[in-house]
Amino acid sequence: MTEGHLVAALEEHVLIVFTGGTISVSPSRDSNHPALGGAQLAGEISGFSEVPIQTVDLYRAMSESLTFPHLHKLVTFLRQAMDQPAVRGVVVSHGTDTMDEVSYLVDLVGPWSKPIVFTGAMRHNELVSADGPANLVNAIRVADTSASIGRGVMVVMNEEIHAARYVVKGHSTNVSSFSSPGAGLMGSVVEECVRYYWSVPPCTNSYRLPALDSWPKVELIRMTLGNSGLFLRACLAEQVDGVVIEGFGAGHVPEFLLPDIQKLIDAGIRVWVVPRTASGHPLYATYGTPGSEIGLQSMGVQMEEGPGHKARIRMMLELAGKE
Ligand SMILES: NC(=O)C[C@H](N)C(=O)O
Known part of the structure; x- marks a missing residue:
């Protein structure tokens, strides 16, 4: 586990970037901030050993409070991660409230050479049937498979794969809160099987990431x-x-x-x-x-x-x- 920077690794792995959100919330440890980072959340899925992982704690924020400097830091970090030969794909563990906006932004400043998969939780760690660990495992599976390359940035929640281009958060609390109106699911993850139903057309926008202090109003x-x-x-x-x-x-x-x-x-x-x-x-x-x-x-x-x-x-x- 590293604190906001990459460590060169030899073994191929999926990199998980932790940024906060409900998946990191544990009220008995800290009721004011997301308490859990990479070490704790990776510990919760320690029974899952099919795919080697590395974790990084980038920041720990509720996603409704993210600012442009956070987004700048995330995109800059993801660009560095793409250059690491041992990184097969990246999972971004994120708050769900702005996951559709942030994943879309990351998609638009692509194209990305390796899969980038956003995931999170609708129920925090201390609620019955917390969904974070299962979402994390499914997102790792999606980021790990070469079938995910070239499909744009994705959101994996509740066993469903959505294209960042079309996904929206449509329910305030349900674990099945994400949908892609009009477009539908891009795929699903059941047991260890990642299935795709269709692909998004390649991202050709090549939008530039705005400078840190000059995001248009x-x-x-x-x-x-x-x-x-x-x-x-x-x-x-x-x-x-x-x-x-x-x-x-x-x-x-x-x-x-x-x-x-x-x-x-x-x-x-x-x-x-x-x-x-x-x-x-x-x-x-x-x-x-x-x-x-x-x-x-x-x-x-x-x-x-x-x-x-x-x-x-x-x-x-x-x-x-x-x-
Ligand atoms: N389910 C969640 O993650 C909601 C939380 N407010 C967030 O977006 O950080």
């Missing part, structure tokens, strides 16, 4: 019935770099908010509209009524794929520039 605003436009005006006042709007249905906004949106565009602020719905694509050419996709695009708005919180990550990277 992008806000996410959800449309609601009778929305006052207060947050749109706040974004103009703050001169943010971009705004992602979760619009009604396929991406529609009320006609009475169009002047506020026009002011953002006139000020050079990038505006994307994505569907507010839990699944489905935006429309581009069906409705011409004010506030619908045809009119929005003629104002300079871009219609984009949701969900909003993942589109925000994509816009930040887009604004930061490509390699």
Whole structure:
């Protein structure tokens, strides 16, 4: 086990990077912080010896409190890990609340030459039927197999393999909280068998990781019935770099908010509209009524794929520039 840095190893292994989250929570040891790191969590799966592992404690945070410096540290570390010949694949042990955003960000700054698999737990270590150890073992299996190379970053929870590109956390507490609306499961892990049903198209974005102190300021605003436009005006006042709007249905906004949106565009602020719905694509050419996709695009708005919180990550990277 190492503390935030890599040790060259000769034997091929799966590297597990511990970052905190519920999988690391043990209230009787520490009720304020995630208490468990690599040494303890690897100890809990010591009966699993099929795959050699090495562990690293990168940071120990609840994932709702992660900041851009955390993400910078994670991506930088993963890039170093890819260069280690003995590393077959990497598991990132992570909080689930932002696992869909963080895994997506890691995916977008790829491509990665070896599998990267995120996992975590919905039930902490001291709850009945804690799911962390089984998730960890399944994620190790996925990271270890050469069948996982070239499939993009993945999330393994509850015996299911999801593509980071499509996965969302859709339930607050259930162990089956992760799903990939529209796309479906990419695969499953049952007993020792990793099965894939399909592959994601290769990641060709090559987004650059923004510099530590210059992540673009992008806000996410959800449309609601009778929305006052207060947050749109706040974004103009703050001169943010971009705004992602979760619009009604396929991406529609009320006609009475169009002047506020026009002011953002006139000020050079990038505006994307994505569907507010839990699944489905935006429309581009069906409705011409004010506030619908045809009119929005003629104002300079871009219609984009949701969900909003993942589109925000994509816009930040887009604004930061490509390699
Ligand atoms: N299940 C979890 O991991 C939730 C926790 N709040 C986290 O994201 O760190």
